[in-house]
Amino acid sequence: xxxxxxxxxxxxxxxxxxxxxxxxxxxxxxxxxxxxxxxxxxxxxxxxxxxxxxxxxxxxxxxxxxxxxxxxxxxxxxxxxxxxxxxxxxxxxxxxxxxxxxxxxxxxxxxxxxxxxxxxxxxxxxxxxxxxxxxxxxxxxxxxxxxxxxxxxxxxxxxxxxxxxxxxx
Amino acid sequence: xxxxxxxxxxxxxxxxxxxxxxxxxxxxxxxxxxxxxxxxxxxxxxxxxxxxxxxxxxxxxxxxxxxxxxxxxxxxxxxxxxxxxxxxxxxxxxxxxxxx
Numbered sequence: 001x002x003x004x005x006x007x008x009x010x011x012x013x014x015x016x017x018x019x020x021x022x023x024x025x026x027x028x029x030x031x032x033x034x035x036x037x038x039x040x041x042x043x044x045x046x047x048x049x050x051x052x053x054x055x056x057x058x059x060x061x062x063x064x065x066x067x068x069x070x071x072x073x074x075x076x077x078x079x080x081x082x083x084x085x086x087x088x089x090x091x092x093x094x095x096x097x098x099x100x101x102x103x104x105x106x107x108x109x110x111x112x113x114x115x116x117x118x119x120x121x122x123x124x125x126x127x128x129x130x131x132x133x134x135x136x137x138x139x140x141x142x143x144x145x146x147x148x149x150x151x152x153x154x155x156x157x158x159x160x161x162x163x164x165x166x167x168x169x
Numbered sequence: 170x171x172x173x174x175x176x177x178x179x180x181x182x183x184x185x186x187x188x189x190x191x192x193x194x195x196x197x198x199x200x201x202x203x204x205x206x207x208x209x210x211x212x213x214x215x216x217x218x219x220x221x222x223x224x225x226x227x228x229x230x231x232x233x234x235x236x237x238x239x240x241x242x243x244x245x246x247x248x249x250x251x252x253x254x255x256x257x258x259x260x261x262x263x264x265x266x267x268x269x
Contacts, residue, residue, distance in 0.1 A: 006171075006172050007171075007172060010172045010176060011217065014176075014180045016221045017180065017184060018180070018183050018184065018187070019183050020264065021183075021187040021188065021207055022187060023173065024187075024191065024200070024203055024204070024207060025187060025188075025190060025191030025194070025195060025203075025204055025207075028179065030197060030199045030200060033199075033200050034203065035205055037203050037207070037235065040207065040210070042184070044202060044210055044213070044214060044227065047177070047180070047214060047217075048214075048217050050172075051177070051217050051218055051221050052221060053217045053228050053231075055228065055232075056213075056217055056231050056232065057229050059232055059235055060213075060235070061174055063235050063239060064206075064210075064235065064238070065237065068206065068239055070204070070241050071214065071242055071243065071246060072199065072242070072246070075199065075246040075249060075250065076220065078250060078253075079199075079206070079249065079250065079253045079259055087194065087196065088196065089196065089197075090194045090195060090196065091194060091196050091261065091262060093193070093194075094193075094194035097190065097250065098190050098192030098193075098194060100193075101186050101189040101190045101193060102186065102190075104173075104186065104189065105182055105183070105185070105186035108182040108185075108186075109182060112175060112178050112179065112182070115177055118173070119174055119224075120220060120222050123221050124220075124222060124223065124224050125220060126220070126221065126224070126225070131228075134225050135225060135228055135229055135232070138225050138226070139229055139232075142226075142229075143229055145177045148232060150233055150236045150237075153236070153237070153240050154236060154239070154240055154260070156240075157239070157240030157241075157243045157244050158243065160243075160244045160247065161243040161244055161246070161247035163247075164247030164248050164250065164251045165246075165247040165250045165251060167254070169195070
């Protein structure tokens with residue numbers, strides 16, 4: 001199915017994503033930051049849908065906006081942050097850090113502008129009807145080993161998180 | 170006007186830079202971890218944008234990165250809770266136990 005009003009939705013979702021990101025790093029309260037980050041994540045899920053990646057969009061909503069952000073909100077509630085809210089938000093080297101980061105961004109844009117011609121002009125046709133099936137096949141055929149290593153990584157992360165957070169083992 | 174891959178790359182670069190600024194300027198560790206999530210999401214957007222040019226590999230890799238981000242958030246927040254129990258702060262500038 002051909003998408004409709006691609007330009008409008010692209011700019012709409014991009015602006016939501018970037019405004020959410022800016023709010024994430026500038027708000028005083030960590031809860032406000034977390035909620036802004038959820039907006040960014042949902043806008044990115046919309047962009048994935050526009051890129052014919054419905055499975056990644058679903059994973060983004062379920063795992064990021066649903067799972068990881070709940071983890072963040074729980075930790076914000078666990079640690080006492082009233083004192084942190086009264087303190088200065090940015091550290092002493094914020095100006096230098098921001099300038100260097102913006103320079104890095106300028107370098108990225110320069111590279112994109114100069115290297116635009118190496119991108120293939122034609123798009124792969126990725127039918128979204130069997131997108132999930134195709135990703136499953138890729139995971140179990142081409143990426144079998146990384147898939148197993150990812151499961152091991154998650155196991156280590158679970159054990160590590162419990163060992164870190166528990167008072168006494 | 171058609172939306173090309175370059176448009177998505179520029180949005181991803183903007184998100185990446187905002188995340189980097191968050192990591193290097195904020196003092197609250199929770200927000201620094203959120204900025205790292207922003208950076209990982211920028212990378213994901215790049216990968217999915219390129220998967221439109223090169224097939225499904227980018228989308229598969231994006232899913233691996235989401236799994237990585239979950240592991241990183243769990244361990245990072247575990248470390249944060251352990252640190253908060255010892256020093257009663259989440260301020261990055263107070264995390265100087267290794268400072269000589």
